Amino acid sequence: MTIRFSLSLISTVFLVAGCAAGGGVGEYGMGDDAAVIKASRNRETARVSRAELEQHRRQRIAAAEEIDLANKRRQAKNEEINDTLGTVNKAVNVLGNLRWLTRVW
Known part of the structure; x- marks a missing residue:
């Protein structure tokens, strides 16, 4: 029982450490994308027309x-809520003051 628990604990620690260290799948494609971009520079197909730029x-x-x-919509909504509050x-202050006045009289 304790051996299974120990093994699962150790594997969990290694799993968490691996995730925290990075090395995600997304990092592997970055070099490939850069290589494709560098290879396609100054090609006619890589150029963008004025119409596309516009x-x-x-x-x-x-x-x-x-x-x-x-x-602007979000700001107006926040101002509306703040005004209501x-x-x-x-x-509430007026009612509190009226309550205080009724006690005094």
């Missing part, structure tokens, strides 16, 4: 505008 620029602008709009807080 399309990429328009897509980047559109994506940036979408992100900006999403941020501020109103509730003021109402």
Whole structure:
């Protein structure tokens, strides 16, 4: 019983240590991608036309505008929530003050 537990504990420790050390599968392909990029440089097929560059620029602008709009919506929603919470807080303070005044009188 203790031998099985010890073996499973040791294998778990090695597994966790291996995962923490890195060496993921994604790192193996990086060198291959770099080699392909270097090999295809200055080839006619690797060049991008002006129309493609303009399309990429328009897509980047559109994506940036979408992100900006999403941020503005999020900010407006947060301000709306904060305003509501501020109103509730003021109402609670008013009720607390009224309660205090009724005790005094």
